[in-house]
Each structure stands twice: as structure tokens, then as C-alpha cells.
Amino acid sequence: MSDKKMILYLLDTDPLPSPFDINVAYDAGYDIVVPMGGINEWNIVRIIEDAMFSRGEKGAKNTKIFLNGSNHAQLKRILDIARESMIPGFELTTCIDPRGGYTxxxxxxxxxxxxxxxxxxxxxxxxxxxxxxxxxxxxxxxxxxxxxxxxxxxxxxxxxxxxxxxxxxxxxxxxxxxxxxxxxxxxxxxxxxxxxxxxxxxxxxxxxxxxxxxxxxxxxxxxxxxxxxxxxxxxxxxxxxxxxxxxxxxxxxxxxxxGQVKLKVEKTVLQEMMDASGFEIFSFLEYYDFAKEIIERKKNKKKSKE
Ligand SMILES: NC(=O)c1ccc[n+]([C@@H]2O[C@H](COP(=O)([O-])OP(=O)(O)OC[C@H]3O[C@@H](n4cnc5c(N)ncnc54)[C@H](OP(=O)(O)O)[C@@H]3O)[C@@H](O)[C@H]2O)c1
Structure with a gap:
């Protein structure tokens, strides 16, 4: 078990990151959640580099990125730039959920x-x-x-x-x-x-x-x-x-x-990210699998009670 704290950077293209995502991240078990607004194509490189190199390779494994914002096209460009800025061995696991639209x-x-x-x-x-x-x-x-x-x-x-x-x-x-x-x-x-x-x-x-x-x-x-x-x-x-x-x-x-399932999906994504390493991207195809599993578990639980 790593002694490095689990940190989530909540990077948002809008000025204010959402308290919804901050709360879900803490409930998912992150030690520290850092909300940062105003992310764009120019400042993302420095943010990724500083987050990536400041904690060594072990620390990079415990440093995660959540990309959010209303402008989907811009968010996709930022995701591409973030991916290109990551150096092998120091990649930061990332998820993307533009204003909750994917989940x-x-x-x-x-x-x-x-x-x-x-x-x-x-x-x-x-x-x-x-x-x-x-x-x-x-x-x-x-x-x-x-x-x-x-x-x-x-x-x-x-x-x-x-x-x-x-x-x-x-x-x-x-x-x-x-x-x-x-x-x-x-x-x-x-x-x-x-x-x-x-x-x-x-x-x-x-x-x-x-x-x-x-x-x-x-x-x-x-x-x-x-x-x-x-x-x-x-x-x-x-x-x-x-x-x-x-x-x-x-x-x-x-x-x-x-509502309830969507919330569980977001929490599951954030928890799965803690165990992932390297530049794995969590997006709506993964969220869909999580949603199906959560619904299936709910169904089985209901059946076993009957
Ligand atoms: N439960 C949650 O956590 C959650 C999370 C995210 C979103 N939502 C809800 O899901 C819905 C969709 O979210 P979104 O972010 O995809 O929405 P959005 O991008 O704001 O709007 C979706 C589409 O609605 C159409 N539209 C906008 N104004 C319209 C008008 N006056 N008349 C007819 N069509 C209009 C536009 O399509 P065209 O211009 O192409 O016609 C637009 O692309 C929203 O109601 C949102 O509140 C819920």
C-alpha cells in the first residue's frame, strides 16, 4: 500500500468547479480534492506537468485527473493535449464527464x-x-x-x-x-x-x-x-x-x-481510477458498463429479498 495520499485534480473549463463532483470525490475516498476552474488549451500543459513530476513515479500513480466543463469540443482538445503532455511512467489516470452528461x-x-x-x-x-x-x-x-x-x-x-x-x-x-x-x-x-x-x-x-x-x-x-x-x-x-x-x-x-444510479456510477468511476495506473481514460463507454453492473446488482438484491 502506497504511503502517498490519493489526490484528485478537478479541472474545469468553467470558472467554478461543481460542489457535486467535489462531494462525490470525497465520498469515493480521495484524501485531497483540488478544484481548479478556468482550464484551457494553454494552461493545461503546465498543470499536468506540475501534477505529474512533483511526487515521483509512485506519487503519479496516486494523482488523478477529472476533466469537466460545458464546452465539449474544448474539453476534448484539452484531453488530447493532456494525453500528449504525459511522460511514460508518470501518466495520470484521467476521467472526463462534461457537466455530468456522460454519466x-x-x-x-x-x-x-x-x-x-x-x-x-x-x-x-x-x-x-x-x-x-x-x-x-x-x-x-x-x-x-x-x-x-x-x-x-x-x-x-x-x-x-x-x-x-x-x-x-x-x-x-x-x-x-x-x-x-x-x-x-x-x-x-x-x-x-x-x-x-x-x-x-x-x-x-x-x-x-x-x-x-x-x-x-x-x-x-x-x-x-x-x-x-x-x-x-x-x-x-x-x-x-x-x-x-x-x-x-x-x-x-x-x-x-x-439520480441514484448516476451518482453511484460517478462514485464507482472515481474509485476504479484509484486502482488504475498509467494513462487510462474513463469515459462514457466505461460508465455504461458500470451503470449496467449497478442496475444488475440492484435487481439481484431485490430478487434475493423476495
Ligand atoms: N441528472 C443529471 O445529473 C444531469 C446531468 C447532465 C444533464 N442533465 C440534464 O440533461 C439534459 C440534457 O443535458 P445537456 O447538457 O446535453 O443539454 P444542453 O447541451 O444544454 O442541450 C441539449 C440540446 O437541447 C437543444 N435545445 C436547446 N435549447 C432549446 C430550445 N429552446 N428548444 C429546443 N431545443 C433546444 C439543443 O439542440 P439543438 O440546438 O441542436 O436543437 C441542445 O444541443 C438537460 O435538461 C440537463 O439538465 C442532467
């Missing part, structure tokens, strides 16, 4: 997938999936995971150009086949949802994407999952705490239904 998207998909299996004995590869507001961090995460799981996946935006840009980038990076579409008016939204099994609404806080009348017009027997917990919610008439509640002859997951 939230991964949890949302794992939760819906478990429910899909429970009620219909189906998996993602049997499904057609549509993601409203798929251009944000949550929507992109959901889109990639569904496509990787074998679902026919359509990503929506208000703008055809933004949908294409996001889908093209994801398709190239993750070798998937996500189809871009503009969301359009109510008639078009109903048409787009008609043959889909799963509908995710991943809009910005307070943005309603499916009105009550639209929902009534969409054919039944679908699973809906909303990411927006700020009223008005992504789907009119639902409740944020709903977890597979039957409504309008479909099943609904509200935004707050994922």
Missing part, C-alpha cells in the same frame, strides 16, 4: 435497456431509437450507446445542419451509423416517432420537446426517457420521478429516476 446519458440508456429486457425481453439491437435534442452531451452519449448496442438510431436537432454535424462526428469517432434529422413541426415529430421503440428527450433544462397532444398522436407501446428535470419537462404531463410508469399506453422514465 447521465450512460445511466439513462442502461436503465431503459434493463426495463426493455424486463417487460419485452428485447435488447437494443431489436429496437429503433430516436433522440430528441441529440446534439447536447447527454443526447450524444445516448445516441452512441444505442447505436453501439445495435439499435437503428436517429439523432434530432432543431437544425438539420447541427444534427448532421453531430452525427457525422460521432459516426467517425465511434464507428457507428447514426442518422441525423431535423425535428420539425408536430406532424413531423409524430411521423418520426411512429416506428420507434425508444424515445429519448435530451433537451436543455426547461425545454419541452413533446407536448401532451403530440404524445397522444404518437402510436402507443413505446418507452420514453426524459433527461430534463427543470419545468417545463421534456415531455408534457409526465413526472420527473416516474420510473417505467405506464402513461398514455407507453412507459415513461422521468429525469430524476436515474
Amino acid at each position: 447521465t446519458g450512460a445511466t439513462l440508456v442502461a436503465q431503459v435497456e434493463a426495463y426493455l429486457h424486463l417487460i419485452e425481453k428485447k435488447s437494443l439491437k431489436d429496437c429503433k431509437v430516436i433522440i430528441f435534442a441529440g446534439t447536447g452531451m447527454v443526447g450524444q452519449t445516448v445516441s452512441v450507446l444505442c447505436a453501439k448496442g445495435g439499435a437503428e438510431t436517429t439523432l434530432l436537432s432543431r437544425s438539420q445542419e447541427r444534427a448532421e454535424r453531430a452525427a457525422n462526428e460521432l459516426n467517425m469517432t465511434y464507428r457507428v451509423d447514426i442518422k441525423p434529422e431535423a425535428m420539425g413541426d408536430e406532424i413531423h415529430r409524430v411521423e418520426l416517432c411512429e416506428d420507434k421503440n425508444l424515445v429519448f428527450t435530451c433537451g436543455a433544462p426547461g425545454v419541452q420537446l413533446i407536448s401532451a397532444t403530440t404524445l397522444q398522436k404518437i402510436p402507443e407501446n413505446k418507452i420514453y426517457a426524459d433527461a430534463n428535470a427543470v419545468p417545463p419537462l421534456g415531455i408534457e404531463g409526465i413526472e420527473p420521478m416516474w420510473k417505467g410508469v405506464e402513461y398514455e399506453n407507453s412507459y415513461i422514465f422521468g429525469a430524476l429516476s436515474t
